[in-house]
Amino acid sequence: xxxxxxxxxxxxxxxxxxxxxxxxxxxxxxxxxxxxxxxxxxxxxxxxxxxxxxxxxxxxxxxxxxxxxxxxxxxxxxxxxxxxxxxxxxxxxxxxxxxxxxxxxxxxxxxxxxxxxxxxxxxxxxxxxxxxxxxxxxxxxxxxxxxxxxxxxxxxxxxxxxxxxxxxxxxxxxxxxxxxxxxxxxxxxxxxxxxxxxxxxxxxxxxxxxxxxxxxxxxxxxxxxxxxxxxxxxxxx
Amino acid sequence: xxxxxxxxxxxxxxxxxxxxxxxxxxxxxxxxxxxxxxxxxxxxxxxxxxxxxxxxxxxxxxxxxxxxxxxxxxxxxxxxxxxxxxxxxxxxxxxxxxxxxxxxxxxxxxxxxxxxxxx
Numbered sequence: 089x090x091x092x093x094x095x096x097x098x099x100x101x102x103x104x105x106x107x108x109x110x111x112x113x114x115x116x117x118x119x120x121x122x123x124x125x126x127x128x129x130x131x132x133x134x135x136x137x138x139x140x141x142x143x144x145x146x147x148x149x150x151x152x153x154x155x156x157x158x159x160x161x162x163x164x165x166x167x168x169x170x171x172x173x174x175x176x177x178x179x180x181x182x183x184x185x186x187x188x189x190x191x192x193x194x195x196x197x198x199x200x201x202x203x204x205x206x207x208x209x210x211x212x213x214x215x216x217x218x219x220x221x222x223x224x225x226x227x228x229x230x231x232x233x234x235x236x237x238x239x240x241x242x243x244x245x246x247x248x249x250x251x252x253x254x255x256x257x258x259x260x261x262x263x264x265x266x267x268x269x270x271x272x273x274x275x276x277x278x279x280x281x282x283x284x285x286x287x288x289x290x291x292x293x294x295x296x297x298x299x300x301x302x303x304x305x306x307x308x309x310x311x312x313x314x315x316x317x318x319x320x321x322x323x324x325x
Numbered sequence: 326x327x328x329x330x331x332x333x334x335x336x337x338x339x340x341x342x343x344x345x346x347x348x349x350x351x352x353x354x355x356x357x358x359x360x361x362x363x364x365x366x367x368x369x370x371x372x373x374x375x376x377x378x379x380x381x382x383x384x385x386x387x388x389x390x391x392x393x394x395x396x397x398x399x400x401x402x403x404x405x406x407x408x409x410x411x412x413x414x415x416x417x418x419x420x421x422x423x424x425x426x427x428x429x430x431x432x433x434x435x436x437x438x439x440x441x442x443x444x
Binding site: 202225228243245247321325 | 371
């Protein structure tokens with residue numbers, strides 16, 4: 089059955105051009121993702137990579153009479169793509185991307201986990217004892233959080249004094265508390281379907297909440313504001 | 326005239342030269358230590374030193390390791406080559422580019438120049 093399906097898949101010019109086109113798009117999105125590190129390109133890459141596979145997989149059981157009757161799954165290529173292959177490929181690209189993104193980010197920046205009393209204490213103060221801290225090997229001052237991990241670059245550490253470093257780490261812990269990486273993920277997902285979501289962004293509100301959290305933990309906004317000034321100055325250089 | 330720009334890629338800006346002057350004798354230094362040594366001589370920000378060291382690192386002029394200690398994590402910068410080696414490689418690149426671009430004109434000029442110096 090499988091051999092027959094392979095033959096019938098490759099005998100249709102439409103399928104073959106879909107395969108070539110989709111994988112060419114997968115290659116382009118992969119290269120753009122490597123270039124700019126934007127997560128949405130990773131999702132697009134996975135989507136184009138998976139689409140022909142799902143198109144093929146859906147064609148496999150078409151020898152079974154029962155399946156042939158299902159929603160034109162075997163007759164019309166276009167409906168089959170729209171009803172089955174595209175939603176499945178999207179779903180798996182999203183699940184795969186969500187699973188892969190943190191590991192890829194860590195690899196991209198050669199992230200190393202740091203342990204120590206200082207980090208354990210910060211996490212405990214934030215009420216997030218399970219948080220892990222990573223250092224990113226780049227001189228650009230960047231910090232972000234993915235799920236329960238807080239990541240901060242060597243460059244950020246060396247530009248700030250320890251109070252300012254704490255302020256940034258607490259800001260990121262604030263994000264972990266709000267689970268905003270999950271929120272950002274769903275936002276990115278919504279953006280795939282509707283560009284209008286751009287206008288309903290909650291990113292600013294999230295940043296303000298994370299700032300407020302850091303300030304309330306430190307009892308002052310002084311350190312956080314100093315850190316922001318220093319990073320802005322770096323970006324102007 | 327893009328090639329003339331690349332010919333002098335190895336050349337350094339005044340601040341980059343100052344950074345290297347600090348880093349050559351002392352070898353391994355942190356950004357903040359380099360900044361402390363320079364801030365007496367001229368008005369500058371810690372972030373400028375950090376940016377320039379990062380660029381020198383990208384160009385292969387300096388190398389760096391990550392060091393974890395009290396006060397967090399930081400880079401330790403050190404020169405890839407000593408001063409003599411570095412200056413020699415600047416001259417080498419420049420002369421090679423001149424010969425590549427102007428061939429015999431460059432070579433005959435060098436000859437003329439050297440004989441004038443000897444006399």
